[in-house]
Amino acid sequence: MFCGYHAAGLCGSCTAIDRPYAEQLSAKHIHAQQLLDDADLEWLEPVASPESGYRNKAKMVVTGTAAAPRLGILGAPDPALASGGVDLRGCGVNAPELRAAMPVLADFITRAALTPYDVHARRGELKHLLVTVGSGGALMIRFVLRSTESLVRIEKHLGWLRGELPQAAVVSVNLQPEHKAVLEGEREIVLTQQQSLPVVMGEVELQVLPKSFLQTNTDVASALYRQGAAWIEEAAPAKVWDLYCGVGGFALHAAAHVSDPGREVTGIEISAEAVAAAERARDAAGLRATFHVGDATAFAAQAEALPDLMIVNPPRRGLGRELAGWLEDSGVRQVLYSSCNATSLARDLAAMPSLRPTRAQVLDMFPQTSHYEVLTLLRRH
Structure with missing residues (x-):
């Protein structure tokens, strides 16, 4: 991708723009593999993005x-x-x-x-x-x-x-x-x-209110939610929690891809506006899911019954010591972890040795930069 602003020295935001895109994608895949460093981990092919025009x-x-x-x-x-x-x-x-x-x-x-x-x-x-x-x-x-x-x-x-x-x-x-x-x-x-902007990502039309977070790359986010939904459906959980659920991308896909109509899906998000957006999308699609405003760690610590599968999509800092420690001790059998920072993901995995990554995929949410998303499926050993 050629950028006149970059060539003129006016903008340095796209730090990897001088590298051919195939090299960028390969480097991200290798970086994630090195950080997770597990010989038994099955890596899917990385998901490429359009090189330009990808930001929504x-x-x-x-x-x-x-x-x-x-x-x-x-x-x-x-x-x-x-x-x-x-x-x-x-x-x-x-x-x-x-x-x-x-x-x-x-x-x-x-x-x-x-x-x-x-x-x-x-x-x-x-x-x-x-x-x-x-x-x-x-x-x-x-x-x-x-x-x-x-x-x-x-x-x-x-x-x-x-x-x-x-x-x-x-x-x-x-x-x-x-x-x-x-x-x-x-x-x-x-x-x-x-009041809200409809955005189709994957199989669900999300509703975005002004202050709610949305993945910035619609094509790659769609691939992320589809892959997550496929792994969830294969696991066939009766009860799913989605911590840091945002506007409901993963939770609504978990509710939409249901072989068992009794599946119980619960989303937790600190932003009241994001929860309102998730509820709008749920109602418009006629799906079954419950959303709550609250802190992910506090919700998990106070819950009486555990889910069969937990989804976590934390900010760049990761889960943190408290939630990672709770997950390690909780007995939750499977975790779908979507991370925008593989370094904090690796740190969280080190704090949860009983939950081993079995599958992973790099998704290039941010071409022309060093950043990417990595989706992992963890199972308790």
Whole structure:
């Protein structure tokens, strides 16, 4: 993949872009094998991604001026841009639908007189522009603002935006008043009647609310959920827990692929909004699953009855000592572990020696970088 921004030294985010893609994928597969280092582990072929246009979400820092906004990143090496940033609206890893929307969104910023936030001067209003593409090219557009000062102007010109960009299904304002490196704040104001964005991943149509997490690579996430569902179906568990369930990707696939209609699927997630999104998707699909807002470790420690199979999909830091220790002592027979950080996965596996990985697969969720997803099936020995 050639990137003009990278070639010009304007952006270094894609750290592996100079390597041929086949080499990137092979290196990730070898890296995962070395970290897990188990001769009895069966490795499936790694799942490749499109080399470009794979990201379904663009996270753009807004700099410059209202008349000439830049949508991209901070920290440009060019001293002439020191007070602003680099415009990356043509970033090649973003989906084509996202790139096509950027000029219209830049025009909207000018039309609504949204002053970009100046990090150095600590003034201005518009901090970030977050855009997600879902099913059929529908878009969720979020304006992250310092205050409500410009909210009335966004509402005033919203009709123009949706006229120019009819695929803008969900539009919202997020308020992040603090001067710190935090992408978004607690308060969300949805400006459209439609509240959630449908995104088909695998065999399930997920519903994404503005602040809920979604895997950023739709094609590879679909492969991830399909493989997980196949392993779950083969195990035929009567009771499944999905800890860190997010918007329900694994849990809903576990509920959708059921040979036994009595299967009990429970999802646990700390984010109330993600749970609400999972429940929307469950109801729309007519599936049987229960979702709870709560801490994964606390839920597991307090539960009276264990599942036959547990799904865990933790953040990059992994399960941590407490939950890994609980799993080791719990007696749970099978665990489906999806990890975006093979290093923390290996550390967790070392803390759970009774749960041995039997199958694994690398899925290249993040081409042009060193990051990847690895799915493992653990069985108690």
